[in-house]
Amino acid sequence: MDKINVVCPHCGGVNAIPLKETYTKASCGHCKASLLDTKPLSLNTETFDRLMLNDQRLVIADFWAPWCGPCRSMAPAFEEAAKSFALKAQFVKINTEEEQTIAGRFSIRSIPTIIAFKNNRIVDQISGALPASQIIAWVRKHL
Numbered sequence: 001m002d003k004i005n006v007v008c009p010h011c012g013g014v015n016a017i018p019l020k021e022t023y024t025k026a027s028c029g030h031c032k033a034s035l036l037d038t039k040p041l042s043l044n045t046e047t048f049d050r051l052m053l054n055d056q057r058l059v060i061a062d063f064w065a066p067w068c069g070p071c072r073s074m075a076p077a078f079e080e081a082a083k084s085f086a087l088k089a090q091f092v093k094i095n096t097e098e099e100q101t102i103a104g105r106f107s108i109r110s111i112p113t114i115i116a117f118k119n120n121r122i123v124d125q126i127s128g129a130l131p132a133s134q135i136i137a138w139v140r141k142h143l
């Protein structure tokens with residue numbers, strides 16, 4: 001069976017898991033915590049790079065800032081959408097105010113912007129606050 005590398009959201013350890021349509025149970029081989037947790041991870045430059053280099057799944061990154069009203073209003077929708085992709089895609093959040101290095105690297109001009117990455121490359125990006133249903137539909141296109 002094909003395997004895919006997944007970075008544990010809890011300890012950052014790399015796990016090779018069988019590639020499946022859906023997952024009902026999966027625990028990290030390093031810290032034993034569940035790999036099915038979908039809460040978006042808040043990343044800094046170091047943890048973002050580590051994820052990009054070690055995780056072979058689709059990574060969905062929400063570039064936001066605390067002062068941005070539409071960003072704050074989209075946050076629950078982003079969390080909700082993540083629940084549909086347990087272990088299929090890793091949802092992450094980048095605070096562009098604190099992590100200007102990453103924001104600059106991808107020339108983020110307006111927020112919120114969501115970028116889909118696969119194997120450290122940009123697959124697609126979309127700007128503006130979206131409801132959960134639209135985020136889910138957009139992510140599904142790239143799975």
Ligand SMILES: [Zn+2]
Pocket residue numbers: 008009010011012013028029030031032033
């Ligand atoms: Zn772990």
